[in-house]
Amino acid sequence: MDQGVDVVLKQVAQLPGFITEWRQKTDQYLASFIPRSQRQKKDDNMSLLELATTFFQCDMCAEPISYPRILMHDCFLRPSGAIAGPNHNAQGSGIRKEKKRTSQDIPREPRPFRVITADTLWPRLSEKFGAGMHPGRAGVAFHKEASQSARRIILSCDENPDTITYAEMDQKDMRVQCLRCSSAAKGKLVMRWTIAVSCDF
Numbered sequence: 001m002d003q004g005v006d007v008v009l010k011q012v013a014q015l016p017g018f019i020t021e022w023r024q025k026t027d028q029y030l031a032s033f034i035p036r037s038q039r040q041k042k043d044d045n046m047s048l049l050e051l052a053t054t055f056f057q058c059d060m061c062a063e064p065i066s067y068p069r070i071l072m073h074d075c076f077l078r079p080s081g082a083i084a085g086p087n088h089n090a091q092g093s094g095i096r097k098e099k100k101r102t103s104q105d106i107p108r109e110p111r112p113f114r115v116i117t118a119d120t121l122w123p124r125l126s127e128k129f130g131a132g133m134h135p136g137r138a139g140v141a142f143h144k145e146a147s148q149s150a151r152r153i154i155l156s157c158d159e160n161p162d163t164i165t166y167a168e169m170d171q172k173d174m175r176v177q178c179l180r181c182s183s184a185a186k187g188k189l190v191m192r193w194t195i196a197v198s199c200d201f
Contacts, residue, residue, distance in 0.1 A: 055146035064146035
């Protein structure tokens, strides 16, 4: 087998381990945003993250974001310079002018293969993308208002906000009425509990 292909295959084989390492570090980082008062009620990061009262927010939008949705939040996956960047021309068409090749162009030596690790891959991804959700990611925080709203809604559904998970609340498929939005003219406004979380603050 060609040596270059063999190296690539070995690097691809490392990806599952890299993904596991990224997930563990990212989960730990996200759990660190959760207030200490809530962290004392659970003994592991996954239990904390999966609670129905756990919501995050990014600096670019107001929508409460649950876990694991935060891992693939749109704002963190946009290409760097998606709105305006060095590759845009004066008209903003986003088309890069390519340098015309000439016969004098000298082919470059191929770069040596490198072992894929979390430390080497994130800087390379961040050159083109915002590198997604990762430890040290700026612009992410715990959404206290959404968490408090979820707690009130869960209690109104006769469930325990300290133990029930987001998935369990979804499975119960409960509907709640927003007293703030309901009126004699509009009638009763009934919604899923997740919609009510945003409506309550």
